[in-house]
Amino acid sequence: MTKKNVLVKESGLEMAINMAVSNSSIFTTAAQKPPSVPGGYITISRKKLLQNLEINGGTRINSWVDSMRASSPTHHKASHSLADDHSSWMLQHPSALDMFEQITKASKGKQIVMFLDYDGTLSPIVEDPDRAFMSDAMRATVRKLARYFPTAIVSGRCRDKVYSFVRLAELYYAGSHGMDIKGPSKGSNYAKSAQSVLCQPASEFLPMIDEVYQILLEKTKSTPGAKVENNKFCLSVHFRCVEEKRWSELAQQVRSVLKEYPKLRLTQGRKVLEIRPTIKWDKGKALEFLLESLGYANCADVFPVYIGDDRTDEDAFKVLRDRGQGFGILVSKIPKETNAAYSLQEPSEVMDFLRRLVEWKRLSLRRQFRMLRRAVLDDGLLTKLDKAEPIITVQDAEMTCA
Numbered sequence: 001m002t003k004k005n006v007l008v009k010e011s012g013l014e015m016a017i018n019m020a021v022s023n024s025s026i027f028t029t030a031a032q033k034p035p036s037v038p039g040g041y042i043t044i045s046r047k048k049l050l051q052n053l054e055i056n057g058g059t060r061i062n063s064w065v066d067s068m069r070a071s072s073p074t075h076h077k078a079s080h081s082l083a084d085d086h087s088s089w090m091l092q093h094p095s096a097l098d099m100f101e102q103i104t105k106a107s108k109g110k111q112i113v114m115f116l117d118y119d120g121t122l123s124p125i126v127e128d129p130d131r132a133f134m135s136d137a138m139r140a141t142v143r144k145l146a147r148y149f150p151t152a153i154v155s156g157r158c159r160d161k162v163y164s165f166v167r168l169a170e171l172y173y174a175g176s177h178g179m180d181i182k183g184p185s186k187g188s189n190y191a192k193s194a195q196s197v198l199c200q201p202a203s204e205f206l207p208m209i210d211e212v213y214q215i216l217l218e219k220t221k222s223t224p225g226a227k228v229e230n231n232k233f234c235l236s237v238h239f240r241c242v243e244e245k246r247w248s249e250l251a252q253q254v255r256s257v258l259k260e261y262p263k264l265r266l267t268q269g270r271k272v273l274e275i276r277p278t279i280k281w282d283k284g285k286a287l288e289f290l291l292e293s294l295g296y297a298n299c300a301d302v303f304p305v306y307i308g309d310d311r312t313d314e315d316a317f318k319v320l321r322d323r324g325q326g327f328g329i330l331v332s333k334i335p336k337e338t339n340a341a342y343s344l345q346e347p348s349e350v351m352d353f354l355r356r357l358v359e360w361k362r363l364s365l366r367r368q369f370r371m372l373r374r375a376v377l378d379d380g381l382l383t384k385l386d387k388a389e390p391i392i393t394v395q396d397a398e399m400t401c402a
């Protein structure tokens, strides 16, 4: 390699683990090539990277811990170079609220389909994952959104768990990082509509995931604050409440378990280590699957919008970038490497954006309805309205008055 700097697409943690599994070069082709999209990638010197990823057990754990630190907002804030870069990052990933007009203009004549991550997007990040409730105001907003646009929740959580927080039967749900997809439930009965399960590509891993869950519970017992969450087709090991000086111990515990399970891989979220099957399935694949299920597989007239805050959401942002359709919105207060086009700072801004989208759609439907009505009246065709080809459905018309 002759280049002085390399682009780091994966976190140091993922790279360390990939090395442990494959023992191959850390400089993959993908990692060397910047994407042909504006900005968002952080460069670090090759020397530093090599120091960080020294191939011996001890230093490898250090790189895990560095990566765990990097997922902490407080550590990001302390980094002057990132803080200084905030305004240039915002130029590359402007606020979706500031760009609202441009966004709606770009969607003109296309069907918007909404994909929403849960934690950190619809609900604020809290210490206890079992108490990450979304507000009633956010729920009401998402309910309205789903009346106007097909809407899916795409989460790392177990699907039933995320449903228990959202409680809107009319949505699509993709739990376990997209490995458990279910369509809207008829008659608002989520629990009874097992027939609407659409896709579970990792079902053969269920016994293994349960086994590893039990082992991790036992292994991490000695680390105060560590919490293992069973997300059905994947697992989360939380370190938000673990003292930083014990992070390396926790990383070591997880690593020692995973050594025995080469069919499982590790990724990282916000103060959480995510363990999942090595199958080629992620939130990006779930997005593609859902678009296909909705009948938009090879359709140019679709405009998917994906909003998420996490590294795992990057797979979906990338799919949209590669397809050149719609775009991703990263929820973050700090500059992050991302394939999203736009940004929002926090869940309250997500709610503002969704509300504006609902209002914009409502008004544009009303405008279309009035134009149609005027055209009919002008032509003296009012009595023939019932026989006319419906340009706007009765439901659309009702919604303009809602």
Ligand SMILES: O=P(O)(O)OC[C@H]1O[C@H](O[C@H]2O[C@H](CO)[C@@H](O)[C@H](O)[C@H]2O)[C@H](O)[C@@H](O)[C@@H]1O
Binding pocket: 117, 118, 119, 120, 124, 125, 126, 127, 128, 129, 130, 132, 154, 155, 156, 157, 229, 231, 236, 238, 240, 269, 270, 271, 272, 274, 310, 312
């Ligand atoms: O894909 P998501 O819906 O964003 O789920 C990703 C993980 O979210 C949850 O953990 C995160 O939120 C917790 C509650 O705010 C927080 O305590 C934790 O530190 C965050 O990582 C969830 O608990 C995980 O299972 C999900 O994988």
